Amino acid sequence: MTEKSLQNCGKCGLCLSVCPVYKTLKQEQSSPRAKLQLIKAHDNDTLATSPLLKEIVSKCLMCGSCAANCPSGIDHYxxxxxxxxxxxxxxxxxxxxxxxxxxxxxxxRLKFGVGLARTGQKFVPGRFAKNHKLGNIPLKNFPKLNDIPFRKANDEIILPDKRSGKRSDKKQIGTVLYFTGCATNYLYDDTGLAFIGILKHLGYKIIIPKNQTCCSIPLLFHGAKDRALKNITTNINALKGHAVDAILVDCSTCGEALKNEYPRMIEKQGFDPLEAKKIAAKVQDSLSFIDQHFDNLEFDSNITDKLSVTYHAPCHTRNSFGSHIIAENLLQKLPFVNYKKTVDVNECCGGGGTFFYEYPKVSKKMVDKKIENAKAVQASLWTTDCPVCRMNLAGNLNDNDNLQVLHPLTLIHSALKQT
Known part of the structure; x- marks a missing residue:
């Protein structure tokens, strides 16, 4: 990091108003500006490395809100x-x-580990799953792992439907590449299947590279830069060279990696970032892409009852893509949806990758407030386009809360007219 970037901090405090951890704990040491000053002192050898310093720096959701709102342009992230x-x-x-x-x-390794976990889910006693938690989430509330990894269960190249929505010429209108991420591949295949269905309906050929891997964000968050760089290189090789209109993600954190971190990390290592920048230029989140093609969607006219739906805006959707408003507008345009906005739609849920596991008490305060406000609008469906947010929100609901959490893609696909 550069001394200049740290010196730019004017200690104005604007970051305090957007930092979810500070707003929950109300402790100065939890604020982004305090972390910057501690890091500056550490860089100047006036503050020693310690477990407490590590905890202070790590007690952060890496949401990017401080950087997105910093008047000095500091890259806190x-x-x-x-x-x-x-x-x-x-x-x-x-x-x-x-x-x-x-x-x-x-x-x-991930595939092997997920296989073991899938087997474990089948044999964990109900009482144990009810009484034990992983972080702030009871084991009984964890989603079931996919029976077959999503990328294994689907072809690498998928052709569009013969009838593409409202289009009369019935021709393929383009090609997209789908970066599925780990969550869709191993946990939420309903999201992936819905996205494929929508893209086929629109008339797109879909490429799903088999050799893609973890986007690397969890590795970077936990200081494993060397391992992250290997994943970054693997993914760049998997994604480059395809003649596609867009590289699509259903997880905005994966999108943050491809769009911002890959070029930065490659260039920082002294390598040519050209391929990474080419990829970054084509990265787009799923909901923005669908919104651009909304007029080509054809919904089932037999659906007459409206669903009460609310939305939680993930941090990277807001701060990396700025597409949270697009997502809300898209939901409001759906003819079968009665959109009910919560007062804290843009507030962090406390998931934050592994934050819910490492700091469960802080995370629990955040997510309980989100649940309270979601219940207040009396929606039956709670949509969000981040798998960790989905896991955290759904995992902390009670059986009598009458809320189902899902990706907006699943909702949209369920109402499309069948070909």
Whole structure:
């Protein structure tokens, strides 16, 4: 990190008003400006590395809100990641996080680990699952892992429907590449199947590279830069060279990686970032893409009852793509939806990758407030376009809350006219 970027902090405090951790804890040391000053002192050798310093720096959702709202243009996101790397190099990581990083560092390891977890889900006693938690989420509320990984279950090249929505010429109108991410591949295949269905309906040929892997964001968040770079290289090789109109993501965190972190990381290592920048230029989130082609969607005219739907805007959707407003507008345009906006639609849910596991008490305060406000609008469906947000929101609901959490893609696809 550069001294200049840290010196730019005017300690104005605007970051406090947008930092979800600070707003929950009301502690100055939890604020982005305090972290910057601590990092500056550490860089100047006036503050020693310590477990407390590591905890302060790590107690951050890496949501990007501080950077997105900083009047001085400070890239808190990159500075915090670099500091986390230094802390891990000196102090190490917890066994659980080490295991996660190890699995995410190679696709075959992740596939093996998920297979074991899938088997474990089948044999965990109900009482144990009810009484034990992973972070702030009861084990009984964790989603079931996909029976077959999504990319394995689907072809690498998928052709569009013969009848493409409202188009009369019935021809393929373009080609897109789908970066599925780990969550769709191993956890939420309903999201992937819905997205494929929508894209086929619109008339797009879909390419799903088989050799893509973890986007690398969890690795970067936990200081595993070298392993992250291997994943980044693997994904660049998987995504480059395809003649496509867009590279689409159903997870805005994956999109943040492809769009912003890949060019930055490659260039920082002294390599030519040309391919990474070409990829970044084509990255688009799923809901923005669908909104652009909304007029070509044909919905089932037999659906007459309107569904009460609300929305939670993930942090990276807001701060990396600025598409949260597009997502809300899209929901309001759906003819079968009665959209009910919550007062805190843009507030963080406390999921934050592994934040819900590492700091469950803080996360629990955030998500409980979100649930309270979602219930207040009396919606039956709660949509969000981030798999960790989905896991955190759904995982903390009670059986009598009468709310189903799903990706907006699943909602849209369920109402399309069948070909």
């Amino acid at each position: 990159s500075i915090f990641m670099e500091m986390r790397e230094k802390m891990v190099e000196t102090l190490g990581e917890t066994p659980a996080i080490k295991s996660l990083i190890y699995l995410l560092g190679r696709e075959y």
